[in-house]
Amino acid sequence: MIPVPFSPAVRVLECPRCGAPLEGVGEAVRCRFCGAVSVVGPRDDRALVAHGDAFADERARMLAQRPGPPLPGYGPYSLSPNPAGFEGTEGKPYAELAPRLLQAWEAIRAEFAAEHKVRDEYRAYWVALVLDTWYASEQDEARRRAMLESALEMLPGSGCRHILRCHMANAAARALDFASADAWLASCDPHADDEDLASNYRLSASTIADRRHEYARVLELLGPTLAQAPNATMRRSINCAEARVSALEDLGRVNEALAELKMSIAELGPGVVAALLRTKRAPQAMARYRRSSKGFVIGAVVIAIVAATLVVWRTC
Numbered sequence: 001m002i003p004v005p006f007s008p009a010v011r012v013l014e015c016p017r018c019g020a021p022l023e024g025v026g027e028a029v030r031c032r033f034c035g036a037v038s039v040v041g042p043r044d045d046r047a048l049v050a051h052g053d054a055f056a057d058e059r060a061r062m063l064a065q066r067p068g069p070p071l072p073g074y075g076p077y078s079l080s081p082n083p084a085g086f087e088g089t090e091g092k093p094y095a096e097l098a099p100r101l102l103q104a105w106e107a108i109r110a111e112f113a114a115e116h117k118v119r120d121e122y123r124a125y126w127v128a129l130v131l132d133t134w135y136a137s138e139q140d141e142a143r144r145r146a147m148l149e150s151a152l153e154m155l156p157g158s159g160c161r162h163i164l165r166c167h168m169a170n171a172a173a174r175a176l177d178f179a180s181a182d183a184w185l186a187s188c189d190p191h192a193d194d195e196d197l198a199s200n201y202r203l204s205a206s207t208i209a210d211r212r213h214e215y216a217r218v219l220e221l222l223g224p225t226l227a228q229a230p231n232a233t234m235r236r237s238i239n240c241a242e243a244r245v246s247a248l249e250d251l252g253r254v255n256e257a258l259a260e261l262k263m264s265i266a267e268l269g270p271g272v273v274a275a276l277l278r279t280k281r282a283p284q285a286m287a288r289y290r291r292s293s294k295g296f297v298i299g300a301v302v303i304a305i306v307a308a309t310l311v312v313w314r315t316c
Helices: 053-065 094-115 121-138 141-154 158-174 178-186 195-211 215-222 234-250 254-268 271-279 283-292 298-310
Strands: 012-014 021-023 026-030 037-040
Touching (some): 012 141, 021 141, 053 121, 053 158, 094 121, 094 141, 141 158, 158 178, 178 195, 195 215, 195 234, 215 234, 234 254, 234 271, 234 283, 254 271, 254 283, 271 283
Antiparallel strands (some): 012 021, 026 037
């Protein structure tokens, strides 16, 4: 496998036969797992445009394909409600949901191979992003990369592709591959006029800045308080709070970090504490919180850590 799994300099798709990562470009790219030979063309790396009149038509198409309207405050690219076949699966453990996700994704790939399009763009987009979360939890970066790039290949809309590229940028940044993270994000639209897309862009940029230890930039992107953070789902809100508290402490603003920690816990629950314990960030603010709060219950933190590991959080 490539030593830098999220480098845009390398083409990585899923093998049409077995689904394993398939590397390379050319008329005869052979899968090293099953031996199948595929024709793989170059990736379309043109900068995305996710604003203006043409994009308004795309947003309308995504809204029409959804099984129901998005929740209040969210747009056509949010992941709720669930698509057909996944009703009532919110909060299911990965071990239970993964086989259904993989089966659905295999059917989507087969449909694309036969028809050179996906019939239900929202369903394919939803399955890809939830699969991305599962692969990340399994630390299977090779299959994660191949699935994300295959989704980029199949989904035609610039909005879906924008968010998929943000996910690529996030993954590269967390692997400390900043050149790749910058490259993926540079092909997104910084002027996207959809709130979900703009939020994903800012959150991805803040992840890159955080991993580079550019903490003032993190606060510039996310805002110094929870109220100023971009619109995000629960998982991203918790990640956003963890980055903001950590950035404040790393800038020497420990009192502000403690105040932000308390406000974030009040708004988002103990998942914020679980995130900081996992990353071992903001130790001074955490210590002060433990001393000052009678409501700090270790059992609740343990539950939050387990939940963060097992539950399918909304990723967009």
